[in-house]
Amino acid sequence: MPSGSENVGSGPGPEGRERPVRSAPLNLNEDRFDRLRRIRGWDQERLARAKVLLVGAGALGNEILKNLALVGVGRVFIVDPDRIENSNLSRSVLYRESDEGRPKAEAAARAAKSIYPALRAVGQVGRVPEDVGLGVFRWADVVLAGLDSREARLAVNRGSALTGKTWIDGAIEVFNGVARVFRPSSGPCYECTMNRTDWEMVERRRACSLLTRDEMLEGKVPTTPTMASIVGALQSEQAIRFLHGMETIEGKGLVLNGSAHDHYVVEYPRKPDCCGHEWWESVTVLEGGAGTCRAGDLLEQARSDLGGDAVLEFREDLISALTCDSCGEREPRFTALGRIREREAKCPKCAAPRRPEAYHTIEGSEPFLDRPLAELGVPPFDVVAARSDGRHRAYELGGDRERVLGEAL
Numbered sequence: 546m547p548s549g550s551e552n553v554g555s556g557p558g559p560e561g562r563e564r565p566v567r568s569a570p571l572n573l574n575e576d577r578f579d580r581l582r583r584i585r586g587w588d589q590e591r592l593a594r595a596k597v598l599l600v601g602a603g604a605l606g607n608e609i610l611k612n613l614a615l616v617g618v619g620r621v622f623i624v625d626p627d628r629i630e631n632s633n634l635s636r637s638v639l640y641r642e643s644d645e646g647r648p649k650a651e652a653a654a655r656a657a658k659s660i661y662p663a664l665r666a667v668g669q670v671g672r673v674p675e676d677v678g679l680g681v682f683r684w685a686d687v688v689l690a691g692l693d694s695r696e697a698r699l700a701v702n703r704g705s706a707l708t709g710k711t712w713i714d715g716a717i718e719v720f721n722g723v724a725r726v727f728r729p730s731s732g733p734c735y736e737c738t739m740n741r742t743d744w745e746m747v748e749r750r751r752a753c754s755l756l757t758r759d760e761m762l763e764g765k766v767p768t769t770p771t772m773a774s775i776v777g778a779l780q781s782e783q784a785i786r787f788l789h790g791m792e793t794i795e796g797k798g799l800v801l802n803g804s805a806h807d808h809y810v811v812e813y814p815r816k817p818d819c820c821g822h823e824w825w826e827s828v829t830v831l832e833g834g835a836g837t838c839r840a841g842d843l844l845e846q847a848r849s850d851l852g853g854d855a856v857l858e859f860r861e862d863l864i865s866a867l868t869c870d871s872c873g874e875r876e877p878r879f880t881a882l883g884r885i886r887e888r889e890a891k892c893p894k895c896a897a898p899r900r901p902e903a904y905h906t907i908e909g910s911e912p913f914l915d916r917p918l919a920e921l922g923v924p925p926f927d928v929v930a931a932r933s934d935g936r937h938r939a940y941e942l943g944g945d946r947e948r949v950l951g952e953a954l
């Protein structure tokens with residue numbers, strides 16, 4: 546029996562004939578995924594085992610997560626720093642008025658589970674890269690992003706590169722959109738696609754002190770639910786294909802020009818001098834977590850593995866103090882540079898902008914070696930690299946795994 550003839554309700558069928566109205570209730574025992582299993586090459590069990598990292602639970606993230614839940618993807622980790630506002634409701638299929646004020650990551654996880662109760666979904670309120678450890682990238686089979694800033698895409702690109710993952714980007718603006726697939730460890734990456742204007746936009750988001758400008762935090766790009774739905778669907782489809790081991794548009798972008806009713810594929814060349822392709826060949830999983838592993842202990846381990854001149858190399862800049870060059874006030878402050886906003890960096894004494902004392906390596910002479918990595922601003926379940934003489938080794942803070950992923954994942 547062709548699947549279309551089972552639809553409930555009347556109306557002309559594909560051949561124009563009236564179909565009988567089905568009065569009996571839907572058979573709830575009917576296999577939920579029956580219509581999907583009929584697709585040649587479809588592997589429902591594979592999807593059930595799949596682990597997806599979704600960065601961004603805005604308009605695109607909503608569409609992606611809805612699709613992942615509908616097709617029966619097993620596990621999703623959702624990251625988003627924001628809370629739901631009324632203006633999200635016109636473009637976000639998973640949110641309701643009663644969700645206003647709730648964290649998007651959590652509301653999205655809950656709504657997706659209501660679509661597919663067997664879905665194991667965990668939401669983390671936070672930002673990539675400073676709040677999300679790369680252990681989460683290593684855990685995932687594929688990374689999907691629904692982001693509205695180049696900075697966030699750069700962070701997802703770096704995280705995916707270092708951990709050898711494929712990531713699927715989507716971008717929408719008014720009636721235009723693009724979906725693209727990157728595997729930085731072997732093909733072109735997001736950075737390869739960036740031109741000078743893109744880099745200028747990234748620079749503009751940083752103040753002279755390298756702090757993120759307050760007013761730049763929120764991207765308010767005009768978008769429609771229809772374009773979010775189309776691009777989110779393309780991303781989901783690419784993810785489903787990737788999880789099945791089918792061909793994807795890896796290294797390419799599918800561009801939609803809604804105003805001109807046009808769509809086309811662009812192929813991205815890999816830039817020979819691009820810095821976005823470094824990746825870790827071997828990662829040692831530690832028993833400790835960011836809260837217990839002290840910087841000095843990790844440096845010691847790196848030195849026993851790589852040699853006495855090894856240094857720890859953080860993927861993001863960290864700071865140890867905010868210093869005022871006008872009045873000389875110095876406040877010790879340990880966190881990731883990305884977490885300090887320009888407003889906070891104002892000197893409490895003289896209101897001049899303070900300078901963050903930033904570093905991204907630990908070489909053994911620092912006065913804060915006895916501090917746990919978490920106190921320095923390293924997120925839980927992160928991966929910290931060490932380097933010596935061109936040799937690298939990376940260490941995953943495996944002790945945080947359960948706390949971050951939760952029992953569900």
Ligand SMILES: [Zn+2]
Pocket residue numbers: 733734735736737738815816819820821822
């Ligand atoms: Zn690149």
Ligand SMILES: [Zn+2]
Pocket residue numbers: 869870871872873874892893894895896897
């Ligand atoms: Zn001052």
